[in-house]
Amino acid sequence: MELILSLAIGALVASGTWLVLRPRSFQVIVGLCLLSYGVNLFIFSMGRLRMAAPPILSKGAEVDPAAYTDPIPQALVLTAIVISFATTALFLVVLLAARGFSGTDHVDGRERDL
């Protein structure tokens, strides 16, 4: 399981990195989205993988930390998901504005020779 997930993270990060390095702004946005999936899964995996042990306690009973998965990476990733949505939205709008101003969707705001 760990191997599959780490390979998946690798695939997401590699695709994201490739796209972030591309010249068209839409590519960069898609790349950032892929990178954020990869990074979120990476942070999440820091808590180790547990199945059927969500950090939802039962009321009143004595809490045994070993019976639950690690909640901290989950809390971190939850905020990361929301923030990455916000940055995606912001980038999209900056992209549209830059496109309106400069007439091109190149990340430098002007066409470069190929």
Added chain:
Amino acid sequence: MLPTSLLLLLLTFPFFGGVIVATMQRPSRNASAVVAGGVMAACALLVAVCWPVVASGDALRDYNAWLPRQGINLTLRLDGLAWIFAMMVMGIGLLVVIYARYYLSPKDSAPRFFALLLFFAGAMNGMLLSGNIIVMVIFWEMTSLISFLLIGFWRSNAAARDGARMALVITGAGGLCLLVAMLIVGYVAGSYDLDRVLASGPALRAHPLYMPALILFLIGAFTKSAQFPFHFWLPNAMAAPTPVSAYLHSATMVKMGVFLLIRFSPIFGGTAEWFNIVAGVGMVTLVVGAMVALFRHDLKGLLAYSTISHLGLITALAGIGSPEAIVAAIFHVMNHAVFKAALFMAAGIIDHETGTRDIRKLSGLARAMPFTATLAAFAAASMAGVPLFNGFLSKEMFFAESYAWHGGSHFDDALPYIAVLGSAFSVAYALRLFFSVFFGPPATDLPKEPHEPTPWMRRPAELLGALCLLIGVLPAITVGPILHVGALAVLGDDLPEYSLALWHGVNAALIMSVLAVGAGILIYAPFHGFIARGPEGPPFIHRLRAARVFELFMIYATWRQPRRLLHVLGTTRLQVQIRVMILMGVMGAIYALWSGGAELYKPRLTGANPVFALIWIVGAGCAIGAAYKAKYHRFAALILLGGAGVMTCVTFVWFSAPDLGLTQLLVEIVTTVLLLLGLRWLPRRRADMVDNFSLRVRVRRRGDLIIALVCGAGVAAISYTVMMMPAGNLASDWFLQHAYSEGGGTNVVNVILVDFRGFDTFGEISVLAIVGLTVFALLRRFRPAMESNELTTQQRIQNEYDDAADGRSRGDTVRDYLMVPSVIMHWMFPVIILLAAELFFRGHDLPGGGFAAGVTLAIAFLLQYLAADVTWVEDRLRILPVRWIGTGLLVSATTGMGSWIFGYPFLTAHSQYVTLPLVGQVPAATALLFDAGVFMLVVGAVVIMLIAIAHQSLRWSRAREKAAEEEN
């Protein structure tokens, strides 16, 4: 004994007053002057009240912890020396306020001026009162900053801006040097407390770091007190309004350097280095300043160089450092403040009433302005050191000290001659100032008809002029006790016998005085015509301006050199920058792994679930496909991106993170819709456009591919390694154990977010709000590219079909297509709202929470926009996203602040269960209220982003219709 909180009051009062004045209406010259003057007077009174304690030779102390672990505390300490300076700051401050009330024109913003003046007085006060040397440096820098604002008060004037910048650069840099010096001193003394620092003189002088500390300390003091070679900022600061020059650049701020020299002379002083450097620089400044002053034609320029020269005199005395010299230095500080402030005010009056400050144009003003002439005569005589005036007394003490023996070096032997030379020039420029301006034939070509100013404009200067005479005649009665206490505070038991009297008999000092006055007359009388015809500055060397050297240096250091570096190292290409960033990240990771010696685990596929493997074969395929398609097939790339997102979501659920799965799924929907809305505005790009990449591009793409693969492999390896390592996180165990008992919720992730780490969440929702508003603001002004303005192909086909068919109007086709979905979407609206409510209320105990609920509600709104066109929705549903954002932020913040009432820190939560009829037990933690704020803010932010983009097409269709109408 006085309450020590008096000092705290004295420290904060000017700042409070400044804030009040700053908020006043602009035309209120009188009101703001009254408040500012009142604050100055009150502070002067507070200082005066402290006199009995200070007079007994004791210091008033007050301790307020600030950063106790670092030894940086707001320790306040008022001793005799600080008392004198504080009294000067507040007393002259009051006079300057009165003067400025009449000096400022109705066009100037009086509240801004007086507020800055009060802030400045507060900063000065703080510096004087500081009993902690680090806090002292902070206030020291604060005076630099505020003086920058005051010099540049007339901000439309280029000279004022340049002068302000120069002053800030020089004194600010000096302040940084001083900070380092004080850190060294504190290190050697083992404390930043002034009392302990002052007691550690011998240790400091013996320490190997003495020289660096001394040099840095002196740079700090010399820059502030405009000593050679840092003197040139002061004449350029004369672009400030004259009240500022009178206050900052003669009486108070420039005295801080000499204050520091006097204050620290017991610990730094007494060495040959101190004597040679400080006395040497002081003497050079004394002579150079006086010489240049004689040749300046601008009244304020002359006074500025004269100030430099007198500061040099005081510096020289501090450098000589004998007890008698310190007494003389303190005395001359007081005298100089009195006569120079008076002269600056007189210069301002002349400028104000005649319209010029050029000495060559001014002449014979004594007839038109008899009172001003008299007070200027008193002050100028005092400046020149004429008997009966206060300047004479301290100057005589200076002569006596320069004549006395201090080790017998050549420099020491030369001191009396240099002193007489400097003083001779001083007499000469005082004569020039007075005679060319007030005597001679009446001036003819003045911009204004000269006359006396309104009485209250000259009252402050008259008072100071009278003080010159009063102190000069009766020194022992007027300033004797004050001087005694000030000197006592510095020298302690070394306080020398000295006598404050007009007549000491014929001695060396008197002879030197007579010589200086005689030589001054001999310089002025034959040469005054020559000087007036000459250039601005001394003959031969007037082209050599330190300010110009400084400017050339600044242009080189802050413009040419950086541009060259930018040209060599920088690039405007984003791709190159990102590549460098990623490569640095990769290298950092490699270094960390290398030095950390991480253990690599062999890849094993044991226990792998084939379904999970399948999920990620699809997921990775989606990711790679999105990367491949993003250039030419944006829509396909978007769908593939969504595929990767769904797989991520499944993974979260698979590995016990229901909250993450839920949130990811909801955000996924919103992101996809958002990107879909954006697609419309992107330029057309077809696969057949180019594929014949040049070699360079091919090499670059190959390189990028390698970088991407390395990054992916690296992250995969790291995550695999970490996942194989044994788990164990104490913080997590703590959260799990205390989530229910202290947070009152069983969903630990939610409890962490809204309770344990509520402050982080608060910061995060603020970011969300900022992004929402930024999107809104950007799109309000923004117009998409004109070429995207045309109808899309689909719209054109539909319109053609509608036009061709009978009985159909435009838009019918799309309505038909969406008939079923739109009915479903309309009917789902209340259901989704219920879902959002369910997610919100159960969030503390079960997966859900404010974020998820907020995004859900936003989706409910969004679906309505999809189901019908914008106008239909907005006729029926009015969403005010900015209010949602504002209310949400407010609710979260007030919930957080609510805990202050009960004496707990910000965002301390309280939890309880409440039984509601029908619903049953509901968790009613204050965290729920906080979560409600999060919920509202998320709704507002998400809706505002989507609506702002959606409205673009509406705006364009309106613009299109308008254009079509105009064509017809």
